[in-house]
Every structure is written in C-alpha cells, then in structure tokens.
Amino acid sequence: MSAQSVVRFLFLTLWLPLGSHLWAADTLDIYVLDVEGGKAMLVLTPSGQSMLLDGGMPTQDNRDVNRVLRAAKAVGVKEFDYILITHYDVDHAGNIPAIAAQIPAKAFVDHGPIVNNPKIAPMNRRAADAYLAFVAGQKRMSVKPGETIPLKGVKITVLTSNEQVLSKPLKGAGKPNDACPASKPDPLEMDDNSGSIGTLWEFGKFRMADFGDLLQWVEFNLMCPNNRVGVVELFMVNHHGLAVSNSIELVHALHPKVAIMNNGERKGAAPDVTKTLRSSPGLQDIWQLHYSVSAGKDFNAPEDYIANLKQQDCQANWIKVSARRDGSFTVTNTRNNFSRTYQP
Numbered sequence: 073m074s075a076q077s078v079v080r081f082l083f084l085t086l087w088l089p090l091g092s093h094l095w096a097a098d099t100l101d102i103y104v105l106d107v108e109g110g111k112a113m114l115v116l117t118p119s120g121q122s123m124l125l126d127g128g129m130p131t132q133d134n135r136d137v138n139r140v141l142r143a144a145k146a147v148g149v150k151e152f153d154y155i156l157i158t159h160y161d162v163d164h165a166g167n168i169p170a171i172a173a174q175i176p177a178k179a180f181v182d183h184g185p186i187v188n189n190p191k192i193a194p195m196n197r198r199a200a201d202a203y204l205a206f207v208a209g210q211k212r213m214s215v216k217p218g219e220t221i222p223l224k225g226v227k228i229t230v231l232t233s234n235e236q237v238l239s240k241p242l243k244g245a246g247k248p249n250d251a252c253p254a255s256k257p258d259p260l261e262m263d264d265n266s267g268s269i270g271t272l273w274e275f276g277k278f279r280m281a282d283f284g285d286l287l288q289w290v291e292f293n294l295m296c297p298n299n300r301v302g303v304v305e306l307f308m309v310n311h312h313g314l315a316v317s318n319s320i321e322l323v324h325a326l327h328p329k330v331a332i333m334n335n336g337e338r339k340g341a342a343p344d345v346t347k348t349l350r351s352s353p354g355l356q357d358i359w360q361l362h363y364s365v366s367a368g369k370d371f372n373a374p375e376d377y378i379a380n381l382k383q384q385d386c387q388a389n390w391i392k393v394s395a396r397r398d399g400s401f402t403v404t405n406t407r408n409n410f411s412r413t414y415q416p
Contacts, residue, residue, distance in 0.1 A: 155172060156180075
C-alpha cells in the first residue's frame with residue numbers, strides 16, 4: 073500500500089466520524105451536550121444508529137433546541153433511531169417536540185404515566201402534557217425495569233422507571249452493599265424526578281450508568297441491601313450534581329473510574345456530591361460541563377476538565393466520550409481539546 077493510500081485509509085476510518093455515519097471506527101461515541109443545567113446527550117453506535125437522551129430547557133431564543141440540532145448536524149445525524157426522555161421535567165422533555173419536528177425519531181422511549189405527585193410544578197406538568205400530546209400516534213416504548221432497548225451492538229438495560237427498580241441482580245451483581253445506610257431515606261416528592269429512567273449501557277466490556285434526575289430514595293431501592301447493577305467505567309452524575317440525588321450507596325457501589333456532571337454555572341455541582349464522588353473507591357476524574365460559581369475553587373474540577381468556564385458568551389462546548397469494546401475509553405473536552413484515555 074502506498075503512503076498516499078495509507079493516509080486516505082486513516083482519514084476514512086478515523087476522522088470521517090466527525091461529520092458522517094460512513095465510518096469504520098469501532099467506538100461507541102457519547103456527546104454530553106451543554107444545555108446549561110438541563111440534560112441532552114447524543115449517542116452514536118459503530119453501526120451508525122443514534123439516540124438522543126433529553127433535549128434541554130425551552131427558551132424564547134430556542135437556545136437548547138439549536139444546540140442539539142447543531143450537534144446532530146455536526147456528527148451527521150439526520151434521523152434519530154430513538155429519542156429517550158428520562159422524565160418529564162421541563163429541562164429534559166420541554167424541547168422534544170421542537171427537536172423532533174426538525175430531526176424525526178423512529179421511536180420514542182419514556183417511563184409511561186407522569187408520576188402521581190400533586191406537588192409537580194405547573195411548568196413541568198405542562199412539559200409532560202405537551203410531550204404526551206406530541207407522541208400520541210407515534211411509535212412509543214414505555215419501558216419497565218429489566219427491559220432492554222434494542223440498539224444494534226449495544227445492550228441498554230432499564231434499571232429504574234416510574235419509581236420502580238430492577239427486581240433481580242444483573243449477571244455478576246448482587247453482592248451486599250456495605251455503603252447502605254441503616255434506614256431507608258424518606259420518599260421525596262419532587263416533580264417527576266423519581267420516575268426517571270435509569271439505564272446501563274454495555275458495549276463489550278465498557279459499562280456506563282445514566283439515571284436522569286433519580287432521587288436518593290429510589291437509588292436506595294435499587295442498590296440496597298444488595299448492589300443489583302455491579303460496577304461501571306463511567307457514571308453520568310445524577311440530577312446535575314444536586315445533593316437530593318447521588319447517594320453514597322449508589323456512587324460507591326458503582327465504583328466508576330470517571331464521572332461526568334451536566335451542571336450549569338449556578339445549578340448543581342453541590343459540594344456534598346463532589347465529596348461523595350471524590351471519596352468513591354477507584355474514581356480517577358470528574359468532568360464538568362460548567363464551572364460552578366457555588367462550588368468555588370475547592371469543589372470544581374481542574375479547568376482542563378471543565379467544558380465551559382463562563383456562562384456569559386458561553387460557547388456551548390460539549391464533552392465527548394469514545395468507548396471501545398475492551399473497556400477502555402477516551403474523554404475529550406471540546407473547549408481545549410484536552411483528552412484523557414482510561415484503560416480497561
């Protein structure tokens with residue numbers, strides 16, 4: 073093979089994924105998008121299938137809608153195989169109709185009826201009603217714990233949904249969880265958060281857990297007295313890093329190498345959560361979408377690990393994860409192209 077042919081081959085197999093689905097790189101690519109304290113995550117499989125998880129907060133200028141559409145265009149997505157709504161709060165589900173009107177989805181995934189909570193904020197109830205009206209008549213999966221979402225080459229197991237949890241341990245899990253407290257936390261009524269869909273993603277030996285805005289009392293039901301999930305390489309920090317979520321019994325039992333926090337400049341990244349993450353056995357790094365004003369220098373990640381340093385003139389930089397079947401993965405901060413690879 074000539075030198076010119078080698079260069080062309082490397083371009084097609086390694087660099088083409090930046091703007092097209094026609095690539096040969098065997099990685100699961102995860103884009104944690106900046107929606108300034110909401111949630112939006114785009115996942116691409118090696119086969120070219122795609123899933124959007126949540127869509128950020130509605131605003132008059134369509135800020136988060138445009139950010140999701142821009143990211144989808146940048147990686148070559150013209151149709152989503154799935155749009156998964158972790159729960160119906162406005163900063164997660166509020167933009168789904170607007171996004172799907174421009175980039176359609178083959179199917180929608182949600183947790184079914186809105187949580188029966190009379191204290192749900194009116195704006196969140198309106199977001200739920202708008203989504204449910206939009207999805208009526210379209211292909212829709214309302215999932216339960218233990219079910220899987222069919223994405224080629226990737227196993228996605230539902231761990232929590234609509235306040236229910238996995239009833240039996242997954243293969244290799246089920247050991248007693250020493251981090252469990254002596255008593256169960258009291259159920260907290262807090263919008264639709266407790267209904268969040270929690271998922272385990274398995275790509276070869278790589279494992280990632282994502283729980284939307286799941287609350288601590290549901291985390292307890294999943295992880296105590298025995299850990300039903302096992303350990304993961306990557307933990308998507310719950311609920312933007314708020315302390316009503318991210319219990320020690322969840323985080324420490326998952327034993328992640330890396331945690332990624334979808335916080336805003338003034339939302340999430342609670343010091344107590346950072347303490348829980350830093351004290352988790354085996355944790356190597358925490359990555360953040362934003363520098364947190366309230367966390368200050370003591371509880372923010374190093375600047376290289378923060379995608380957006382100031383809300384003013386925010387460039388909406390995202391964090392990219394490229395996972396490989398051997399369990400290794402690379403995390404990249406698109407603000408400065410700083411990256412780190414974690415070995416299996």
